[in-house]
Amino acid sequence: MAETSIPIKSSKVADRSYTFDSLKNWVGVLPFFLFILIFLILPSTNLFIGAFQDQGGHFTLANVGIVLSDPFVYDAYVTSLKISVITSIAGGLFGFFVAYAITIGNAPRWMRGILMSFSGLAANFGGVPLAFAFIATLGCTGFISVFLNQICFSSPAGIRTCPFDIYKAGFNLYSLAGLTLCYLYFQFPLMVLTIAPALEGLKREWREASENLGGSSVQYWWNVALPILWPSILGSSILLFASAFGAYATAQALTGGFINLVTILIGDEIRGDVLNNPNEGYALALGMIVVMAVCVAAYTILQRRTVRWIKS
Amino acid sequence: MKTKNMNLWALLWAILGMLYFFVPLYGTFDFSLRMKKGVLSFLAYQVVLSDPQFLASFRYSATMGIITVIASVIIFLPTVYWIYIRLPQARPVVEIISILPFIIPAIVFVFGLIRTFDRPPLELTMTPTKTDILITMGYIILSMPYMYRAIDVGMRSIDVRNLTEAAQSLGSNWFQILFNVILPNMRIAVLSGALIVFATVLGELVLGEFLVRPALGPYMVDVGRDEAYQPAAMALMAWGLTWVCLGLISIFGRGNTSEQLTGR
Structure with a gap:
């Protein structure tokens, strides 16, 4: 369903990729990534980690086995x-x-x-x-x-x-x-x-x-x-x-x-x-x-x- | 002779397909009219529509739907815009993230959400207001594939760069560019995304049920457990509402709907 991305006209702004500028560019998508991190990645990771922990928080494979x-x-x-x-x-x-x-x-x-x-x-x-x-x-x-x-x-x-x-x-x-x-x-x-x-x-x-x-x-x-x-x-x-x-x-x-x-x-x-x-x-x-x-x-x-x- | 055979074969499947669509629909309609013994009546619909609990849960879900739509636009529009003009290299990552809710089943997602936020420091499941915040975030995530895609498609159809430069040269700030220039130019795409998101939130069961909020989905399950005819009436009304939403989208989008609707 996802189409392949269309090529973007390379802009002068994007080409001028000094390290500082390119870092600054990521600031614009920061709110999105923060939102995703807190409400999608964190809950999923918690499940993932929890699956390999016992109730005391120690690593175990027992849950998967059970x-x-x-x-x-x-x-x-x-x-x-x-x-x-x-x-x-x-x-x-x-x-x-x-x-x-x-x-x-x-x-x-x-x-x-x-x-x-x-x-x-x-x-x-x-x-x-x-x-x-x-x-x-x-x-x-x-x-x-x-x-x-x-x-x-x-x-x-x-x-x-x-x-x-x-x-x-x-x-x-x-x-x-x-x-x-x-x-x-x-x-x-x-x-x-x-x-x-x-x-x-x-x-x-x-x-x-x-x-x-x-x-x-x-x-x-x-x-x-x-x-x-x-x-x-x-x-x-x-x-x-x-x-x-x-x-x-x-x-x-x-x-x-x-x-x-x-x-x-x-x-x-x-x-x-x-x-x-x-x-x-x-x-x-x-x-x-x-x-x-x-x-x-x-x-x-x-x-x-x-x-x-x-x-x- | 050969082509005629092919036509019959195709006709057979087309008829079978139509039967599968319409028989349950007609069956539901017929069933929903039989609440009063011996006569056909719209009593079931009257009962549903006059139930204060139905109205309350509908109001709750509709409010949540509108809040979700607005919040989604506020989060996703600047992101997609920024990717278009400044950060094309982030597009593949964001695109994959945007379809994650299709990959993670809703029930698993809710499980993670509850187990993450029901404990300190946030304790988002303790009070109704806090839970409403959490459920809104959940709705935004669950409907993200639709909204992100709608905005992405809309942005693709306009000349973002020229609009931005024109607005900048007239002295607009970023906020004005986004909400006074870009958004109005892609209102049709955003509107169709909004309709799908709204319909998704209205029909959503899992979040409302497990975060224990008075949403429409859990209400319908409750009624379905106790009553016979009202569920049929509600199913038909839900069908009608979906039909209206999709109809509006195809009127706005001139038939481009199928690509947005393939995932569920």
């Missing part, structure tokens, strides 16, 4: 990773096809406009209201549940059967499956927004060249389009993964905190230290930052590879 071996924490990480991977793959695929439909797939023009602007809207529509919307739609007495429930058949023997009772069929909105459906509501639009520019960057000539050489549609996608697109696709999927992994509000509002995600567990820890000591909570939070940092590193690398193709 967190890694605690089955409850382990389960939270597995659940969080599971839902992030599932929603980023499912949302990624769905989003890719929708983006395909509205860019090079020639879907009707009015549909394109609606889908594109709704993607911008839905990608920003998360948190508590999203959970409410899905409870109203797929909850026990929700719109779809009731609608499907009313489809009943009377057999000749006079027994009424209602085959579409999704809750009797084992579906439960307040579970991992339900949360997945919720997350998809902002995941696939996010994919549409991030992958559409890459799809538009596919040149018509490449397709024509492939067809002239006798390539089929499958061959074109497999041998030409996908190799060009894969850094974008992977990069966007990482973005989806990260947005699901860090999400808290939707899960909290939907399940009331009864689903064991890392974010929910950290929330419980803030409310009232559910782990043995506060430093384990820091280690728990540190784990999240590590996962996110890996995501960002991968995203940055892939982003560089993407820019090369799309600009050419």
Whole structure:
């Protein structure tokens, strides 16, 4: 999402970089750096240091070890990773096809406009209201549940059967499956927004060249389009993964905190230290930052590879 | 024949996408009208809008939103401006810092914030006023990616150097240059940033919940726990508000919104 910086016209002021002057130049950004230092870096560093301290303030690796071996924490990480991977793959695929439909797939023009602007809207529509919307739609007495429930058949023997009772069929909105459906509501639009520019960057000539050489549609996608697109696709999927992994509000509002995600567990820890000591909570939070940092590193690398193709 | 097949395939996905958008939206709308048994009514909306607690929390979050917008502009505008005219070499660092809130999950950030400032010397969680200061700082950080980017994009579209020199030659001081010359010239970019920041603060749950302030997010969670129909009404109103904010941005920005909205 971050564009590469544009070159700045070198100014006489900036060129005259005597040591004193260049030091003076940094004074202008000092308030910003001070603000960031106090309210972003300091809190993060405190978590980081706390993760490696015991309650007396001595250095230890025990917190990390305990967190890694605690089955409850382990389960939270597995659940969080599971839902992030599932929603980023499912949302990624769905989003890719929708983006395909509205860019090079020639879907009707009015549909394109609606889908594109709704993607911008839905990608920003998360948190508590999203959970409410899905409870109203797929909850026990929700719109779809009731609608499907009313489809009943009377057999000749006079027994009424209602085959579409999704809750009797084992579906439960307040579970991992339900949360997945919720997350998809902002995941696939996010994919549409991030992958559409890459799809538009596919040149018509490449397709024509492939067809002239006798390539089929499958061959074109497999041998030409996908190799060009894969850094974008992977990069966007990482973005989806990260947005699901860090999400808290939707899960909290939907399940009331009864689903064991890392974010929910950290929330419980803030409310009232559910782990043995506060430093384990820091280690728990540190784990999240590590996962996110890996995501960002991968995203940055892939982003560089993407820019090369799309600009050419 | 081949192209026709492709169209159907695209059409299928476009229709599926529209269904995923609209079915929950319609379901929520339908559900929100059923509070009074047997008839469709806007009772749920009336109940929500006349709840004094709703009004109080909305007022609190809206006030916080406005304060956050103003404080963000005061912090980020001089910084971005300074980077443009004096310190281009600081740009990569500041750009990375500006997206840090996307990388650090909000809940982790709040955790660090509470564990850092709930103890001496500052003890910022002890009184409501002090907590309000802390929560404002939190909102500024959480919405920084949007505001920083909006200001950066705005600054890119104007000729900062010439404007500065013109203002200087007319005898302006730095404050006048920033707030009487630069800011008015990029008001559209700042305004769209302000709208996103405002919407973010209104919908924010984590800070309000864990710093225990009467914000809109925690109020909605509470209502969601106890009531059935009001949450649906609130979800739809939140949807409407987001829609209005984004609509205003795209009117101001002439369709350049998508690049600012990709991160969440």
